[in-house]
Amino acid sequence: MKRILLAxxxxxxxxxxxxxxxxxxxEVDEAEDGQQALELASRNHYDLIILDYMMPxxxxxxxxxxxxxKLNNKSVKILMLSAKSQSYEQEKIIQAGADYFMAKPFSPLQLLEKVKGIVNEY
Amino acid sequence: MKFKNSLSRQFIFLMGTFILAFTIGAAVLLSLLHFLNSSFSEQRTELKEKERVVQAIDKDFNKAFFDARGYLALGNKNLKTSALAQEGKIRILNKKLEKLDPSKENRKLISDIDSFRHYYFDQTLPEAFGNYENGKMDLVIQTANTQATSRVNEFQHLLSNYIDTSEKKLEQNFKYLVKMQTYVQIGFIVFILGILLLLLRIIRIMLRNVGQPLSLLTKAAYDIAEGQISSPIIGSDRKDEIGLLSNAFRTMARKVQEKEEDLMAHNEELMAQQDELQAQQYELETALEIRKQNEEKLKNRNQLTNLISNSLDKQVVLDSIVHTMCKIIGADRGIIALYNDKSSASHGISKKGEEQFLIHMESGLYEKLSFEKKPFAIRRELDLAEKGFHDGILYGHDLYLPIFSSDTHISAVMVFTRYGSPFQESDLGEYMALAKNIGISLDKISLFERSEEERKRNQDILDTVKEGIQLVTIDGRILQVNDQFCEIFNEAELPLVGKPFSVWSRELAEFVEEEDFPDFLKKTVQFNDPAVKVEKAFIYRFKSNSRIIKVYSEDLYRGNEKLGTVFVHRDITKEYEVDQIKSEFVSTVSHELRTPLASILGFTELMLNRELKPERQKKYLATILSEAVRLTSLINDFLDVQRMEAGKQAYDKKYIELLPILNTVIELQKVNTSKHEIILDSCPENPMILGDKAKVEQVFTNLISNAIKYSPEGGPIKIQVHHSGGCLNVDVADKGMGIPKDAMDKLFTKFYRVDNTDQKRIGGTGLGLAIVQEIMKAHDGSVTVESEYGKGSTFTASFPAVESTADPHEQDKTASSGSGYSIMVVEDDTSLVRLIRQELKDSGFNVIAFKKASEALEYLNINTPDAIVLDILLEDAETDGWEFMKTVKKRDNLAQIPIIVSSALEEKEKGFSLGAMDYLIKPYKPSQLSRTIMQTLLKIGKVGQILVPEKEDSRT
Known part of the structure; x- marks a missing residue:
């Protein structure tokens, strides 16, 4: 079972x-904010991390x-969700090290398709 | 001059002889000394060598003696061999000795040595050894005692004698050397003395040939200098330099004598000329005196001109005019007064006298002067004050001098008083000329004053403008700036007016963050071709205080000629900030709107595309609803703000009780948090306010929800109501994160949100507090805040206090509209229930609410409400709204109860077909519900006459 972290x-x-x-x-682990997400990411192995852009x-x-x-984890796949859908914001996010981007509001089914694609590819 | 006669040749010859004699003498002595030394050392070496060889021979013989004796005594064969071996050695040494000195004496020594050698080695030793070896020791001893020993001793003595002799010879040689050296030294001293004598002789010759005649010539020269012409007596016959010199000297003396006679003649002539010159000088002196007087006048006039052109300050100029004129004229007192503005200056006149003159100057004096157009003088008796301690009659003279302006009018008058001497007619022309100069300068001053006045007015106009204005000439210098410009650039500390472009552009650029600011200035200042488009505006930011300024440039033309450039600096910090807040707001709002939208869209999509269990469906629908409500309230906030902004918000103010409002809000807010304890702490008895209930509720809802939001760690939220200063205050205090000091001013600004990126990010639109403030202002009250960053904030809403006795009646009246009617509400959304309950209560209805349809039906078994508000989609899985309606309509006792459907479903037709009286589609305003109920009750005749609340109308 693939394991996913959702922040x-x-x-x-x-x-x-x-x-x-x-x-x-x-299997989905939930984090309420960035700090929790980082803690979980440092403890567990995930096939995919889904991150919100604006978090406490x-x-x-x-x-x-x-x-x-910090964790020096270059391999874990990261999908960023953000309401900031302008192309330069996307660029910034990809540059920061995210592998994928999805604009908010998003379709859960599309998200699912994307996750399937990423995790299987992985 | 021939060389063979010259003194130089004589000197060279003498010196040559001297050097030759010295060199030869010294060479002879030195070679003698050297010869002596070398012959001595040669002899010494030879003797030493001989002595050494003889000593070696002696030693070898000795060794042979000892070895022989040793053999005879001990019988050691080695010693025998050694003794015999000495013979060869001695022979060689003897040969060497012979070679060294073949002299007779020496040959004798050599033959002695040889004969002894023969005797010893050829006779004595073989004989002794033979005896010894044959055991005839007594023979050996005998031989030794008879002859051998004495012969050996003799020989040894001979050798030592020889050595002594050669030592003595050495000593003799040395003594001889010392003696010879002494002779040479004496010879050297004699030689030196001879040389010195020679030198003395040479010096004497020189003295006689040169010194004597020179001193004679010197004496003759002194004589000539003293006027005694005498020929030097010496050596006219000499052919050398001295002879020539004395010849020349004699010629000179003769010439001098001739010249002196000439001079005497000349001198007499000169004396005559001098007399003539003296006469001329006297004439010149007289002329000079006259010129000096003229110069003095000119100087005075120059001084006056200088003084009056040096300054543009009128009073200074008048003062210097009156003082200088008094000096020129020789007056004791004087005054100058202008006709147009009555300004004056005086010398020697009291303030009172001056004022008196100013008052009376126009009566008579003006007419007389402007008629005659020339100065006049009068003679008068001095008054007592002027006379001082003098006795008898004294006269003074007054001179009246008019000053004409360029338009030939009298612009000023001067009066001077001179005691004693009268004014000469001839001087008056001079004074008039001075007065004319003064007139010109006064004209200049009044012109300057007028233009200065104009300039000041222009500056005043510029200073009233709110923008910074800067006028730059065509060559880039700053011509003028206004106050606002100075304020922007703090110009008091750097006066830029008059500075060239390179200076002021650099200094301004110092203030500015944008690096291309000087480029913009340069382009606009240098721009000269109207056909070329140049950027005329630039926005820059201050380094120090982050003020934002927009500068426009406009070229200044007169006709087609460009005169310069005007820069207008406008402070747009406020506009810029507002812009920023707005764009921040757009991003916040888009985020705030997107989140509920995302959930609504997402859950709807899931529901449409997946087979879900009913519980999941219900959960999703509830979520969608609550998110939609959230969205609605957000939108309502925006609309509220927009209405408030447009001034369209109407308030329905009544006397209302504060406590029920607070309680309702607190109850509603408690639902939203589990971490916070919301406490109504203290409250005076039954406080009343005059206000719009819904709006007042909104105020407290916003304040308390803010308190919850900004204390994310939880804690108490205390609400206190208290009177102070004629106000009823409500404090809402939290122990949350507090507000940073720099954010306090902007707190109530629309769209402003405290920057809390370093803390937990807190959602919101930044509208809540702006709405609160707007509402409080509309209630003649205020909202204030006190906060300590990190420790919490206290917001205080202050309402004007209301006499508590004045209101209850009105309260009753307005609340009584729907009083008594009981309304059943079937609704599973608790927050909506609260909303509806509140609204209906406010309108005077009694409300009973149910979440489940089945429970409502049970209630209906016993009770009969006046109306039913029904939701269709209910949590109750068994009975939905439609079922409920069908059941109710089936029962006879209930069929008449009007049912108002309140649903998100747009199925009005189905509703009406099942017997609904009205159908409200969510979301709707709660007030709409109460109005609908009223209308329904009216329709069915339950209510005879009912006042439909005007709330809705007054709000929109």
């Missing part, structure tokens, strides 16, 4: 993503940077 401060969105993924037999404590970007440099 999202909005409880409802967290529920949406978790429900969508768990129905397809993914640490923003998505900061979490990515910490994972890539």
């Amino acid at each position: 999202e401060d909005e409880e409802i969105l967290r529920m949406l993503v978790t429900d969508t993924l768990e129905d397809e037999d993914y 404590m640490l923003t998505g970007l900061e979490v990515i940077e910490a994972i890539r440099t």
Whole structure:
């Protein structure tokens, strides 16, 4: 069973993503903010990390940077969710070390397809 | 001059002889000394060598003696061999000795040595050894005692004698050397003395030939200098330099004598000329005196001109005019007064006298002067004060001098008083000329004053402008700036006016963050071709205080000629900040809107595309609903703000009780948090305010929800109500993160949100407090805040105090509209229930609410409400709204109860077909519900006359 870390401060969105993924037999760990996400990422192995951009404590970007440099984990796949959909924002996110990007509001089914693609490819 | 006669040749000859004699003498002595030394050392070496060889022979013989004796005594064969071996050695040494000195004496010594050698080695030793070997020791001893020993001793004596002799010879040689050296030294001293004598002789010759005649010539020269012409007596016959010199000297003396006679003649002529010159000088002196007087006048006039053109300050100029004129004229007192503005200056006149003159100057004096157009003088008796301690009659003279302006009008008058001497007619012309100069300078001053006045007015106009204005000439110099410009650039400390472009552009650029600012200035200042488009505006930011300034440039033309450039610096910091807040707001709002939208869209999609269990469906629908409510309230906030901004917000103010409002809000907010304890701490008895209930509720909802939001760690939220200063204050205090000091001013600004990126990010639109402030202002109250960063904040809403006795009646009246009617609400959304309950209560209805349809039906078994508000999609899986409606309509006792459907479903037709009286589609305003109920009750005749609350109308 593939294991996925989801960091999202909005409880409802967290529920949406978790429900969508768990129905397809993914194991989903939830983090309410950037700090929690980083702690979980440092403890466990994940096939994919889904990060919200705007989060308390640490923003998505900061979490990515910490994972890539502090934890020195270059291989874990990261998908960033953000309401900032402008291309230059996307570029910034990809540059920071995210592998994939998805604009908010997103379709849970599309997200699922994307996750499937990423995890299988992986 | 021939060389053979010259003194130089004589000197060279003498010196040559001297050097030759010295060199030869010294060479002879030195070679003698050298010869002596070398012959001595040769002899000495030879003797030493001989002595050494003889000593070696002696030694070898000795060794032979000892070895022979040793053999005879001990019988050691080695010693025998050694003794015999000595013979060869001695022979060689003897040969060497012979070679060294073949003299007779020496040959004798050599033959002695040889004969002894023969005797010893050829006779004595073989004989002794033979005896010894044959055991005839007594024969050996005998031989030794008879002859051998004495012969050996004799020989040894001979050798030592020889050595002594040669030592003596050496000593003799040395003594001889010392003696010879002494002779040479004496010879040297004699030689030196001879040389010295020669030198003395040479010097004497030189003295006689040169010194004597020179001193004679010197004496003759002194004589000539003293006027005694005498020929030097010496050596006219000499052919050398001295002879020539004395010839020349004689010629000179003769010439001098001739010249002197000439001079005497000349001198007499000169004396005559001098007399003539003296006469001329006297004439010149007289002329000079006259010129000096003229110069003095000119000087005075120059001084006056200088003084009056040096300054443009009128009073200074007037003072210097009056003082200088008094000096020129020789007046004791004087005054100058201008006609147009009555300014004056005086010398020797009291302030009072001056004022008096100013008052009376126009009566008579002006007419007389402007008629005659020339100065006049009068003679008068001095008054007592002027006379001082003098006795008798004294006269003074007054001179009246008019000053004309360029338009020939009298612009000023001067009066001077001179005691004693009268004014000469001839001087008056001079004074008039001075007065004319003064007139010109006064004209200049009044012109300057007028233009200065104009300039000041222009500057005043510029200074009233709110933008910084900077006028730059065509060559880039700053011509003028206004106050605002100075304020922007703190110009008091760097006066830039008059500075060239390179200086001021650099100094301004120091303040500015943008590095291309000087480029912009340069382009606009240098721009001269109207056909070329140049950027005329630039926005820059201050390094020090991050003020943002927009500068426009506009070229200044007169006709087609460019005169310069005007820069207008406008402070746009406020606009810029507002812009920034707005764009931040757009991003916040988009985030705030996207989150509920994302969940609504997401869950809807899941529901449409997946087979879900009913519980999941319900959960999702509830979520969608609550998110939609959240979205609605967000949108309502925006609309509220927009209405407030447009001034369209209307308030329905009544006397209302504060406590129920606070309680309702607290109850509602408690639902949103588990971490916080919301306490209504203290409260005076039954406080009343005059206000719009819904709006007041909104105020407290916003304040308390903020308190919850900004204390994410939880803690108490205390609400206190208290009177102070004619106000009823409500404090909402939290122990949360507090507000940074720099954020306090902007707190109530629309769209402003405290920057809390380093803390937990807290959602929101930045509208809550702006709305609160707007509402409080509309209630003639205020909202204030006290906060310590990191420790919490206290917001205080202050309402004007209301006399508590004045209101309850009105309260009753307005609340009574729907009083008594009981309304059943079937709704599973608790927050909506609260909303509806509140609204209906406010309108005077009694409300009973149910979450489940089945429970509602049970209630209906016993009770009969006046109306039912029904939701269709209910948590109750068994009975939904439709079922409920069908059941109710089936029962006779209930069929008449009007049912108002309140649902998100747009199925009005189905609703009405099942017997609904009205159908409200969510979301709707709660007030709409109460109005609908009223209208429904009215329709069915339950209410005779009912006042439909005007709330809704007054709000929109």
